[in-house]
Amino acid sequence: MSTINMDHLFKPKSVAVIGASNRPHSVGQVIMRNLLAGGFNGPIMPVNPKSQSIGGVLAYRDVESLPVVPELAVICVPPKAVVPTMECLADKGCMAAIVLTAGLAAEMHDETHTIKQAMLDIAARNKMRILGPNCLGLMVPGIGLNASFSHQSIGTGKIAFVSQSGALCTAVLDWAAARGIGFSHFISLGECDDVDFGDVIDYLGSDPDTRSIMLYIESIQERRGFISAARAASRNKPILCIKSGRFAEGAAAAASHTGALAGADDVFDAAIKRAGVLRVYTVSEMFSAAETLSRMHPFRGDKLGIITNGGGIGVLAVDALIERHGRLAHLEDSTIDALNAVLPSTWSHANPVDIIGDAPGERYAKSIDAVLKDPNIDSLLVMHAPTAITDPVEVAQGVIDAIKDSRKNILTNWVGEATVAKARKLFYAAGIPTYRTPENAVAAFQHMVNYRKLQEVLMETPPSVPQDFTPETDKARKIIHLAIHAGRDMLTEPEAKAVLECYGINTVKTVAAHTVEDAVETADAIGYPVALKILSDDISHKSDVGGVVLNLDNADEVRAAGTKMLRTIEQAFPKARLRGFTVQEMIKRAGARELIVGMTTDPIFGPVILFGHGGVEVEVVRDRAMALPPLNMKLARELVEGTRIYNLLRGYRDVPPVNLEQLYMTLVRLSQLVVHLGEVLELDMNPLLIDQTGVIALDARIKVTPKVVSDDKRLAIHPYPRHLKQELILEDGTKYLLRPIKPEDEPAHYQFMSKLTPEDIHFRFFGSVRELPHSEMARQTQLDYDRDMAFLAIIPEGPEAGEIHGIVQVVIDPNNDHAEYAVMVRSDIKGRGLGRILMEKMIEYCRQKGTKTFIGQVLPNNRRMLTLCEKLGFSRKYLADEEVFEVTLPLHRDAS
Known part of the structure; x- marks a missing residue:
């Protein structure tokens, strides 16, 4: 790419x-x-x-x-x-x-x-x-x-x-030509054998003539390139997509509930949300969304006000809004008083504001003025139905005049066709989004809401992990490899739970037993009551075939259940290889909820994590959400919130909320497992029991493979590069941890910035910067490790533990030709060699990555940095127009 x-x-x-x-x-x-x-x-x-x-x-x-x-x-x-x-x-x-x-x-x-x-x-x-x-x-x-x-030819646009699809291209061309819509680029990718979506998004993302990007996707060839490019470009301009094949299930023969539930379309949804791409479902919806987003003022909130001259179309708009889970604004008393002063007494006295069918442009203008002053109104939809009394063009001009200075987002809906055609042209010329139907107008508003949510997700600072945890990766991998060497692709239940325990995921005590009498002895040792399950490589869903019996209270019940279980399964599945039983303690938690948490491997996007309503009815209820690893606490929370069962987990009436923090932590640890253990193809914890005390996995299954591919090919999103951590001791004895930056480092980054001198700030930003806005700080901390990198020098222990003393970062162009660096060290730390260490670490990182050139810009009075660059072998050239030195270091080993 x-x-x-x-x-x-x-x-x-x-x-x-x-x-x-x-x-x-x-x-x-x-x-x-x-x-x-x-x-x-x-x-x-x-x-x-x-x-x-x-x-x-x-x-x-x-x-x-x-x-x-x-x-x-x-x-x-x-x-x-x-x-x-x-x-x-x-x-x-x-x-x-x-x-x-x-x-x-x-x-x-x-x-x-x-x-x-x-x-x-x-x-x-x-x-x-x-x-x-x-x-x-x-x-x-x-x-x-x-x-x-x-x-069909096309006009120029943004x-x-x-x-x-070439066929869709011709249909879109017809659709756009009929509506006078132009394009900056119209690109048919065909089979994408060289230039693919990632390449084109990268190019268009920095194209000044393109204001928004629309995609029709049938399949993605290069998953990581697509997500990296889309994530970078969507921070600058809206990207919208239509995806065909929405209802194709990707894993009909899966060995786990997770695999069976993970439809290809669900995985695609999870991927594009992670990249900040807004999904739409029709061509007209796509163009409406593109027009709305490209003309959008800064977004204030998700509450909509409606002004209409017809109650019927206003109700249609409200219905469409509620159907899309939108929010109708409530009018302040002062707004109602203001409207009473300018409207007939028969107006609706609520939102939607029905100003009566004979409303001329002046009445619209006065109503708009009153409603826009209401602090509850974030955006406004102005609607008009033609009548014999009013002129749609005169009304449209009145609306245009009334809203010309407003910084709130205004949408219009003049229903009809020929009668209102001239009015629509006025709105187009004034740059005001206009729509043919109430439903289209509301859909456009919700596109603004959803797009803003996607941007907030891209920029939101995740909370810190509540506790540090180091998984026993080597132990888990040993368990997996023993099963692989035995010729098995499914771990036994005790093996699967042992792997989960290596990652700090709480599981119920489970012991394997070869015979019925072994099961009795094991149950006696565990203590009653117990659950008895069949142990077989050929039976995945044990409860479906009579392979699970719960609440056994004594040895006789265990013996009877085991004997019956063997007889039933041997008759129904004579070819199944039976390895005995597993015996586990019964966990009884009144009011606990049954969840499913797992992962499967999608053929396009690789590993994907699933969360939802669990238990034996999981595939009937089908209440689930998906996310791509790696996860942090914020992404784990969003995954859980994407399901219906989330509302139950929060508590209701006299039912207390469950321990959501421990649930989020379990998802984060599962994500670590998925990132670290490429041998894992599918994984289920079903049910995962949760209540106010915490979570515990009652059942677990893991499917593995000996064919492990590298993370670069396996994961759609580059995981945190933990292997780049380095401990360092300076000559004066100061200890540092050098590591890549994390999104969670934003608060510490602000603290670091607060301790820089004005000179430090001037040398770094070439000007005076009091404080970086959150959006810019998010760009510096929430990196795509495929493209960018930043290393922090952090105090690892003591009273200053967690404080940042120095940062070096690079932005690498998509072709990996050059890396542009910036480095900052606190003034009270300078002179100890930390800046040079950070520079050398980043130079070596870029060299290992294959980047060709390391470059930067340095102010002429920044003598310390110019001297350091000279010592490191940089060449320099003075750029008179910019009044800076450009410093350059070739990174080829034969040139260094």
Whole structure:
């Protein structure tokens, strides 16, 4: 994943069309027609060995004959000609190609390579970017580029649309053209063999001409690249997506409840929420959301006020709002008094504010003025139904005049079509979002609410973990490997619980017994009452087959239950391999809730954690939520809050709340297990019992594999790089812990900033900064460890334990070409060598990561930093325009 040479694709200065044609309705003919009609300024060079000209433009016999190197080539030749064409383009020096040809994976180039693979090999050797194959093409209206075989041209706008489906592209083009919607980019990805969603989101995220990004997704090839790019871009501009295949279940043959419950669509939802992407479900909803979010004022809250001249449409709006779990604002008494003074006595006297059907623009304006002053109103929806008495255009102009200075978000809904068409145009021209139906208007408001929630999740500082905990990872892995070496992919229940105990997850005491009499002796030792369960590698859900008996009070009951259990299972499942029984103490907690907590491995996004309502009816109730690891306390809380059972866990009437903090901690520890133990494919704790005293796992199962892949390929989100921690003792005896920054470090970071001198601040930020806002501090502490890194020097113990004395951080570009650093050390600590140690640690980190260059900017009067850079081997260049030195250190070992 990278944005290398993407400018050649999206901002080419010349275009060649390989396979251009004069044959009517051929792809080569449509491509040339669209390119010539689009107004592209650069050379357009058709390549066709049999035609002297294409569309009136001089044609060239082959790629070698082209007079200039094309920055972008559009390839629309038969499959067999694709590889020779790519070779010629590479030799010519072309750096980007759109491959429209389909079927490249189905035909062989030679005995060992398909045409597709041979094409990709040529591109990789020459750093040539490929859009496609099997795509519709690309449009960038701002530069007049229509390198597509679309039937429809588009206007210039601020929305970028990116789709895997060519068919949907044509439908969206029709939809947008009918509504006068323009685009900054319109991109058909096709099979995403080179340029994929992550690459395009990275590029568009920093594109000044793009205000919002819309995605149509069928599947994700590169999960970590997609999430990293989306997470970075969504902090700057809205990203919306439609996902097809919503109802496909991904694990019908799963060995655990978790695997059976984890539908592919649920996992996708969890992934995009983690990345800050807003999901919508229709094309019209997507464009409405994009328009609303791109015009949104700073968001104040989620309470909506409604002004309407028709009670019926107002009620429809309220119904739609409640259905979407929205909040209708309550009017202050002072607002009602103000409205009484300007409205007829028959007005509604509540929200929605029905100002009666004959309301002219002046009445709307006075009502708006009164309602916008109400502190309970965060956003306002103004509605109008045409009547014979009023003029929709006059009313619209009155509304526009009334809200022009408001900083609250205003949405409008003029119902109808021809009668209100001119009024809608007024709203479009004034930059005010307008919608055709009450439901669409309310949906747009809720998009604002949901988008803001996503942004808050991205920026929220997680609470610190209540207690430090070091898991027994080696012990857990040993248990797993013993089972793998025995040829098993399912741990026994005692083994599974032992692994959970290694991660501090409380489980009920469980002991294996080979025979019925062994089970009796074990029960006597544990103490009654006990539960007896069958132990078999071939029976996963034991209670479904009579393999679980609870509340056995004495030896005779254990003996009878065990004998009956063996007889029943041997008759029903004669081929099942029985290993005996497990005996466990009965846990009785009146009023406790049964939960399910587990993980499964999604084929696209890798490990995913599930939480929900547990027990034997878990797959019927299907009350669950999912999240991608790693989790912290904040993310664990959000996971739990995403279920219906959360409301019961909080307590009600005379039922006390459960110990939610211990539940969140259990989820965090499970997340640690998932991150550390790549051998685990599926895991269930069902039921996990919870009450006000805490949680305990009554049953557990774990499925494992010997085929462990690295974290880089296994996890969709880079986990905290704990292996980079380092203990350090300076020459003066000061002890430090050098470690990567965590989101939980934000409060300590603020404390560190408060102890910096004005000179420290000036050297770091090139100006005077009193205090960084939370949004900026969140960016510095909530890192994507795939791209950015920051190391802290922390006092590990004593009265100053947890205090930060120094920070070094880098921002690494998506291509891993350069890392731009910044370093700060408290003034009272300077002179001890801490700054140099931090710099050397970061330089080595970037070198190990393969980053090519380490760079920074230093003010001329920051002599201490310039001297340090000189000692570390940096070169420097003075940038007169910016009045700073740019310092550069190559990181290749042969150049260092």
